[in-house]
Amino acid sequence: MSCPHATTTTIAWLYGEADEAHALHVADCAACTAVAEEHEQVMSVVVPVLPRGKAPELPEAPAWRSPTWWAAGVLLAASALLALRIGTAPVSVSVPEPTSTATTVAALEVEPASVWSGELEAELDDLDASIDALAADFGTL
Amino acid sequence: MDTEEPLQAVAKLDARIARHRAEVLGFLSRRAPVVAEELAQEVWLKVARAAPECSTDAKFRAYAFAVARRVLIDHHRRCRARVQLVPIAGGLETGRSSDDPHSSACAGQTLLAVEACLAKMPAPQAEVFRLRTTTELSFKEIAARQGVSLNTALGRMHTATRKLREALAAAGLTDSTPATRGRR
Ligand SMILES: [Zn+2]
Numbered sequence: 093m094s095c096p097h098a099t100t101t102t103i104a105w106l107y108g109e110a111d112e113a114h115a116l117h118v119a120d121c122a123a124c125t126a127v128a129e130e131h132e133q134v135m136s137v138v139v140p141v142l143p144r145g146k147a148p149e150l151p152e153a154p155a156w157r158s159p160t161w162w163a164a165g166v167l168l169a170a171s172a173l174l175a176l177r178i179g180t181a182p183v184s185v186s187v188p189e190p191t192s193t194a195t196t197v198a199a200l201e202v203e204p205a206s207v208w209s210g211e212l213e214a215e216l217d218d219l220d221a222s223i224d225a226l227a228a229d230f231g232t233l
Numbered sequence: 234m235d236t237e238e239p240l241q242a243v244a245k246l247d248a249r250i251a252r253h254r255a256e257v258l259g260f261l262s263r264r265a266p267v268v269a270e271e272l273a274q275e276v277w278l279k280v281a282r283a284a285p286e287c288s289t290d291a292k293f294r295a296y297a298f299a300v301a302r303r304v305l306i307d308h309h310r311r312c313r314a315r316v317q318l319v320p321i322a323g324g325l326e327t328g329r330s331s332d333d334p335h336s337s338a339c340a341g342q343t344l345l346a347v348e349a350c351l352a353k354m355p356a357p358q359a360e361v362f363r364l365r366t367t368t369e370l371s372f373k374e375i376a377a378r379q380g381v382s383l384n385t386a387l388g389r390m391h392t393a394t395r396k397l398r399e400a401l402a403a404a405g406l407t408d409s410t411p412a413t414r415g416r417r
Contacts, residue, residue, distance in 0.1 A: 100388070106302070107365060108303075112279070112283055116286075116287075116296060119292060119299045120292065125295070128299060132306050134398050134407075135310065139309045139312070140309070141344040144368075
């Protein structure tokens, strides 16, 4: 009695980390049913007595990996490219102040689109407007 | 569109649920008496949502029990650390919450057996078990933390659980009632 899922997908499914549809396989497979029984039995006895643990701290991501810095880098690169396209010196742009990594990551998790559709697009719009104004100035010279 | 077929499927599912309702409730009542009704609702909700295509009634029954076990594991994890134990010289003692001396003594005995078994395991194996059962970390996060593949972390959980079951059985701490798997 063996099944390749008994030590992988079935374990993940039992803890809510696999597709619900895997239940059909478990129902049909003696090895996986035995594993499900085993886990339920152990959990029922062990979990109530094990003290609640605290998730260990993961090392903080280095500052250069902060999404704000990343967005700032993209913005500067975009400004350089746009400047090159119209043959002027790079236009200076203001970039958002880097915030703490944790705050930025949390904000990204809740609303991943906010950096792109919000600040970054506004900055790019401003940049385009500045470039258009500069281009117009060059035209009048 | 033929509406006869879906209606028939719903009626069939209803009939099957009705047929196994009492049996599943009985199973849940033995494992979690206080919340059995609530858990049964959860089981049937999951079953109704999935509307599994089981060719036979026996398969449907096995399916319902598989879901019931998953719901029970979720329940055990939600209720973790009901009895808080603190180490004292020469053993363990309940720190709070349980007024029943028998249950406190059992909990202390169980915790000693569990800790002894975890201490004998390779550290990464015991770590996967501890992290998955006492924190909110997922297997994926635990695997990343240990620098191993997801399947390795899952395998470690499996082996740790198996060893714990053997240790608990040897100490006479597990329920020895016959298995309730899907057979008639
Ligand atoms: Zn299987």
